Amino acid sequence: MELRIFTEPQQGASYQTLLAVAKATERLGFDGFFRSDHYLKMGSSSGLPGPSDAWITLAGLARETERIRLGTLVSPVTFRLPGPLAISVAGVDEMSGGRVELGLGAGWFEEEHTAYGIPFPENKHALLEEQLAIVTGLWGTPEGETFSFEGEHYQLKDSPALPKPTQPQIPLVIGGGGPKRTPRLAATYASDYNAGFIGVDETRQRFETVDDACRKLGRDPKTLTHSIAQVLCVGRDEAELAKRAEAIGREVDELRANGLAGTPAEVVAKLESFAAVGTERAYLQVLDLSDLEHLELAAAEILPWV
DSSP, X not given: OEEEEEEOGGGSOOHHHHHHHHHHHHHHTOSEEEEOOOSSOOTTOOOTTOOOOXXXXXXXXXXXXXXXXXXXXXXXXXXXXXXXXHHHHHHHHHHHTSOEEEEEEOOOOHHHHHHTTOOOOSOHHHHHHHHHHHHHXXXXXXXXXXXXXXXXXXXXXXXXXXXXXXXXXXXXXXEOOOSSHHHHHHHHHOSEEEEESOOHHHHHHHHHHHHHHHHHTTOOGGGSEEEEEEEEEEOSSHHHHHHHHHHTTOOHHHHHHHSEEESHHHHHHHHHHHHTTTOOEEEEEEXXXXXXXXXXXXXXXXXXXX
């Protein structure tokens, strides 16, 4: 199973903090560094020094790392128009030497939109469907040809569809639990379908639903990576585990029930249970970005066994 580090910088992280985590992610052998795309903190965290733009951050990290995959989990369609989004992501892909992935979702956090003057429309899922068609259409248009799109929410006419990404096709990550639209969109556009923050049984059900959607479209489900996202909290003993849980404002028992928490052996066992229902990749949500020893422990005691 591939393991990627997933961060929530809106809760409070400078660029230098994110750079340190990304460099540790690469040095320790994890597959990728991903970040959320939010402009407002959640809960009791101070959020200091304030939010950072996901794609500006990833552009910097693209130039300061060499191997790891980089991307968002996930960018809301409400933040950016699809044409400029395609340009930005293609640019970061070039800067990284072809290591970028785009997680794209409808968006849900109304307060961050209100706080920064961003419209929060009711038809977000319709926007997502059109944005997926546009970004893939722009990237897939051969050089020298143009791309046009006539949708209900976006219209493009004779776009030169530039720049092109470095990768032949930038992988798209799509997640969510909708029973119809989400599986269809994942089967149509995604390279990675993500089932985030749910248990093993529900993960299996979601994977079965998206596999059925693939078959209906004539796609082999094996061409779609099946991934999970889970909060990580691991300690060598109960005292270290409790200290890490307290640092992120969570209870040990709750984390054991709802995340990847416990001793390294416990976490490996839970990852194995997810693997048994088809999980091929895990995004490990790391909430205390100052605790690089946490990453070192996971790399030494979990990464070799999954």
